Amino acid sequence: GSTLSMVYIPVNKDCQRNVKIYTCHIGDSPIITRNKRGKLFSSTLHNVSESPKDVKVISKQHREKIKQGELYINRNGINFLARYLQLTRSIGDQYFENILLRTAEISRLEVKDNSPIIVASDGIFVQENSQKIIREILDRAEKGIDAEEIGEWILGQSAHDNVTLVIAR
Secondary structure: OOOEEEEEOOOOOOOOOEEEEEEEEEOOOOEEEEEOOOOEEEOOOOEHHHOHHHHHHHHHHOHHHHHOOOEEEEOOEEEEOOEEEOEOOOOOOHHHOOOOOOOOEEEEEEEEOOOOEEEEOHHHOOOOOHHHHHHHHHHHHHOOOOHHHHHHHHHOOOOOOOOOEEEEO
16 A cells, blocks of 8 residues: 655744644555644544454455455455555555545644644554554654654654654644
8 A cells, every 4th residue: 555644834924823734644644733722633544454344345345356265354454366455545556446445634724833743654653552652752742852763762662664754843
């Protein structure tokens, strides 16, 4: 699968206290920030393993492929003709045209001018509780800790995948 996480931050010429941002997200690399009221914003992860409903829908729609051994579904994701597919929404391979949902999630929100905006890879998820790790990353960024140091901390937490963080302040 593949992923796309974009944040558009318009230039704030008036130096307002709250800044409007626009996010576009598809896949499993979250965008993290706090809105103008301080509430955590994290874009939705589009993983089959986190959405049993999607697995059920895909299973029902592709019953024949499952019977013929072309499509395998297990708790770790979907395997299709020996190709591994984790994301239900992705830019992804045209081969999965009838399985993937390719609609990006677009959000507009106001953030405080001092709230960091973070785009991260799925390698940050070193704990079962994704909200807990997202809050910890955001808390560290709010304290002024840079992306490299936060990434090193995540790697020290036994990360099982690559870790990428981009922080806009």
